[in-house]
Amino acid sequence: MNKLYPDAAAALDGLLRDGMTICAGGFGLCGIPERLIDAIQAAGTKDLTIASNNAGIDNEGLGKLLRSRQVKKMISSYVGENKEFERQYLSGELEVEFCPQGTLAERCRAGGAGIPGFYTKTGVGTQVAEGKEVKVFDGEEYILERGIRADLSIIKGWKADESGNLIFRKTARNFNQPMATAGRVCVAEVEEVVPVGSLDPDCIHLPGIYVKRMIVGAPYAKKIEFRTTRERVSA
Amino acid sequence: MAWDRNQMAARAAKELRDGYYVNLGIGIPTLVANNIPAGMTVTLQSENGMLGIGPFPYDDEVDPDLINAGKQTISELPQSVYFGSEQSFAMIRGGHIDLTVLGAMEVAENGDIANWMIPGKMIKGMGGAMDLVAGVKKIIVVMEHTSKNGDPKFLKSCSLPLTGKNVVDMVVTDLAVFQRPDHESPFRLIELAPGVTADEVAAKTTAAYEVAL
Numbered sequence: 001m002n003k004l005y006p007d008a009a010a011a012l013d014g015l016l017r018d019g020m021t022i023c024a025g026g027f028g029l030c031g032i033p034e035r036l037i038d039a040i041q042a043a044g045t046k047d048l049t050i051a052s053n054n055a056g057i058d059n060e061g062l063g064k065l066l067r068s069r070q071v072k073k074m075i076s077s078y079v080g081e082n083k084e085f086e087r088q089y090l091s092g093e094l095e096v097e098f099c100p101q102g103t104l105a106e107r108c109r110a111g112g113a114g115i116p117g118f119y120t121k122t123g124v125g126t127q128v129a130e131g132k133e134v135k136v137f138d139g140e141e142y143i144l145e146r147g148i149r150a151d152l153s154i155i156k157g158w159k160a161d162e163s164g165n166l167i168f169r170k171t172a173r174n175f176n177q178p179m180a181t182a183g184r185v186c187v188a189e190v191e192e193v194v195p196v197g198s199l200d201p202d203c204i205h206l207p208g209i210y211v212k213r214m215i216v217g218a219p220y221a222k223k224i225e226f227r228t229t230r231e232r233v234s235a
Numbered sequence: 236m237a238w239d240r241n242q243m244a245a246r247a248a249k250e251l252r253d254g255y256y257v258n259l260g261i262g263i264p265t266l267v268a269n270n271i272p273a274g275m276t277v278t279l280q281s282e283n284g285m286l287g288i289g290p291f292p293y294d295d296e297v298d299p300d301l302i303n304a305g306k307q308t309i310s311e312l313p314q315s316v317y318f319g320s321e322q323s324f325a326m327i328r329g330g331h332i333d334l335t336v337l338g339a340m341e342v343a344e345n346g347d348i349a350n351w352m353i354p355g356k357m358i359k360g361m362g363g364a365m366d367l368v369a370g371v372k373k374i375i376v377v378m379e380h381t382s383k384n385g386d387p388k389f390l391k392s393c394s395l396p397l398t399g400k401n402v403v404d405m406v407v408t409d410l411a412v413f414q415r416p417d418h419e420s421p422f423r424l425i426e427l428a429p430g431v432t433a434d435e436v437a438a439k440t441t442a443a444y445e446v447a448l
Contacts, residue, residue, distance in 0.1 A: 079360050102370075124399075126398065127396050170311070178320060
């Protein structure tokens with residue numbers, strides 16, 4: 001079975017429909033599935049619910065789908081650095097479910113692992129706990145959080161072999177790992193596809209069972225939000 | 236004279252211990268990294284999936300795939316390790332991180348903290364702050380003692396939506412340090428910035444606390 005598709009549009013063919021739920025990897029602009037986001041924008045799929053830690057920044061990453069009004073609801077932990085997101089949220093055009101970052105990661109991990117809910121201390125006594133079951137374990141309060149299952153996961157990896165076994169690079173792994181497991185179908189874009197046997201089986205981050213379709217998205221521009229450096233002190 | 240941002244960070248850094256795994260928030264807390272005592276091994280965690288944060292990179296070593304939770308470019312150390320967000324928060328929620336230093340808009344006398352939104356005005360989201368205050372062993376807040384308008388930030392109770400309930404162990408401001416031994420005890424004023432008086436602190440604080448100078 002060939003998992004490698006010629007481009008993002010081909011890889012998403014038959015998977016997109018209005019009103020669907022998508023889990024998207026990435027943290028800020030680091031490790032975002034930008035080719036797949038572009039293809040969803042081009043397809044014009046509407047009323048999307050997207051679980052993603054951030055929503056990109058203005059007109060970058062998922063910010064593009066906000067700009068084109070394709071998103072009905074975001075499930076996110078952080079929306080700073082994105083004026084259009086803030087504007088649509090404050091004006092009521094965009095529904096936002098604020099979810100603590102670790103709870104979001106675990107909701108997707110759990111969903112992908114067949115766990116429909118779990119208890120966590122995160123958010124106890126805050127707005128996040130409103131309407132949620134509270135249970136006491138060993139004298140401490142926990143709230144029930146639901147696992148997330150999505151129709152589609154879109155992720156960005158570094159290298160994959162032809163069978164879909166995939167590795168990430170540095171902090172570009174972030175949410176790509178849990179998001180990959182939460183979708184009924186996961187489409188991955190990578191920088192390079194290599195022959196089976198060329199990646200060490202002990203060093204695979206995401207087993208190929210999770211990756212149903214993939215594309216090579218290179219070359220990537222890889223934008224940086226805050227370029228911080230230090231001076232080289234000359235001897 | 237009140238402490239400046241770096242001096243506040245240096246004061247918080249005095250709470251570090253050899254072997255600690257530490258998560259630093261954005262802003263003044265980040266400066267704690269510059270104040271790790273020589274000879275002490277402290278491993279910094281970045282909640283986007285890294286243990287062993289190195290210094291900012293040299294200009295020609297900037298890597299877009301290597302950032303901290305504030306989305307700044309950083310570098311790695313020989314002992315650095317990367318992981319996914321689910322693993323990152325498993326170590327936070329699971330109580331494996333020894334200490335976190337966070338900023339705050341408000342802290343209350345009962346240890347409540349608010350630092351993620353101002354209704355109708357500012358909405359950034361909680362990011363990983365709710366997970367950190369729920370899971371990390373010791374929570375230090377570093378913040379200016381009063382707001383830009385001069386209003387107290389260490390209060391009887393928080394007016395803003397909470398990030399966590401009864402979670403703060405220590406508050407370091409530009410004027411003073413407050414600490415409590417456990418989450419049932421009141422905060423104690425344990426230290427003043429040079430030249431700052433206990434009366435001045437009292438005048439700028441609405442939280443109840445004991446004085447233990």
